[in-house]
Each structure stands twice: as C-alpha cells, then as structure tokens.
Amino acid sequence: MLNTCIFCEIISGRVSSDKVFDDDMLYAFRDVNPQSPVHIVIVPKKHISTLGEVCESDEVVLGHIQVIASKIAKEFLSLKNGFRVVSNCGYDGGQTVYHVHYHLLGGRVFKWPPG
Ligand code: DGP
Numbered sequence: 001m002l003n004t005c006i007f008c009e010i011i012s013g014r015v016s017s018d019k020v021f022d023d024d025m026l027y028a029f030r031d032v033n034p035q036s037p038v039h040i041v042i043v044p045k046k047h048i049s050t051l052g053e054v055c056e057s058d059e060v061v062l063g064h065i066q067v068i069a070s071k072i073a074k075e076f077l078s079l080k081n082g083f084r085v086v087s088n089c090g091y092d093g094g095q096t097v098y099h100v101h102y103h104l105l106g107g108r109v110f111k112w113p114p115g
Contacts, residue, residue, distance in 0.1 A: 005047060005097075005098070005099050006097055006099075007041075007043045007047075007097055007099035007101060008047055008099060010027065010029060010043075011027045011043065011045050017029035017030070018030040020040050020072060020076065021042075021068060021071075021072050021076065023068070024045070025044060025045060025046075025060075025061045025064050026042055026043060026044050026045060026061065026064065026065055026068060027042075027043050027045060028040050028041065028042040028043070028068070028072060028104075029041055031103065035103075035105060036105040036106060036107050036108050036110075037106070037107025037108060038077050038079065038083070038104070038105065038106040038107040039103065039104070039105055040072060040077075040103070040104040040105075041101050041102070041103060041104075042065050042068065042069055042072075042101060042102045042103075042104060043099060043100065043101040043102075044058075044061045044062070044065065044100060046058075046061065047099055048099070048100040049098045049099065049100070050089050050090055050095060050098060050100060051087055051089040051100055052089055052090055053100075054100065065102055066085070069083075069085050069102060069104050072104060073104060073106060077106060079106035079107070082106070083104060083105060083106035084103075084104075084105045084106070084110050085102050085103070085104055085105075086102065086103045086105065086114075087100065087101065087102045087103070088103075
C-alpha cells in the first residue's frame with residue numbers, strides 16, 4: 001500500500017479542508033477534531049515528518065509559521081485575549097499526523113501544564 005500523508009493530500013486539494021490561510025510556504029485549515037472553540041492547524045507545504053527532523057534550511061518556513069499564526073489569531077480570528085500555539089513531536093509529544101504542524105488554539109482559557 002502506498003504511504004500517503006493526509007496533510008499533503010489536504011495541501012494538494014485532493015482531500016477537502018476548511019481553509020483559513022494559504023501562501024507559497026504554508027497552509028492553514030480548521031482541525032477536524034477541535035479542542036477549543038477555535039482550532040486551526042498550520043502546516044508547511046514542504047513535507048517534514050516531525051520537529052525532530054527539521055534542519056537549518058527549514059528556519060525560514062518555521063519562523064514564517066509563527067508570524068502567520070499571530071496574524072491569523074489577531075486579524076482573521078480576533079483572538080484579542082490571547083491564544084496558544086503548540087506543536088506535538090513524536091510519540092511522547094502526542095503527534096498523530098507525521099507532517100510537522102502547529103495547532104493554533106483559542107476561544108477559551110488554557111491550563112498549564114498540559115496533560
Ligand atoms: P497531532 O495529534 O498533533 O498530530 O494533530 C493532528 C491533528 O490533525 C488532529 O488534531 C486532527 C487533525 N486532523 C487529522 N486528520 C485531519 C483531516 O483529515 N482533516 C482535518 N481538518 N484535520 C485533521
């Protein structure tokens with residue numbers, strides 16, 4: 001069986017998604033299983049499996065994701081009281097989709113430490 005990546009399928013449009021933002025480096029869409037009133041997934045268009053696999057050449061796109069997460073939160077979603085950006089890495093980190101992504105969560109107050 002061919003090993004396909006669900007986020008690559010979403011980025012290509014072969015699998016539908018509720019898109020929030022898109023540019024040449026990244027794609028952002030609403031999570032299918034939201035953990036808060038606002039739950040967006042932001043993914044680099046380049047397939048990188050985990051944060052544990054990134055290299056120096058990925059600095060630009062990973063930095064860009066932080067800037068766009070802030071822009072989406074403030075300008076598109078009006079999360080004026082704050083928000084959380086999380087990237088789960090590997091088994092211990094709770095990662096289930098092995099294409100690097102950042103969760104942008106908002107619309108409620110989050111606890112720390114996370115479970
Ligand atoms: P993580 O567990 O950190 O790897 O997060 C993966 C997230 O991706 C999880 O919150 C659910 C979301 N997700 C998985 N498959 C799909 C999908 O097909 N569509 C959408 N919109 N979200 C998905």
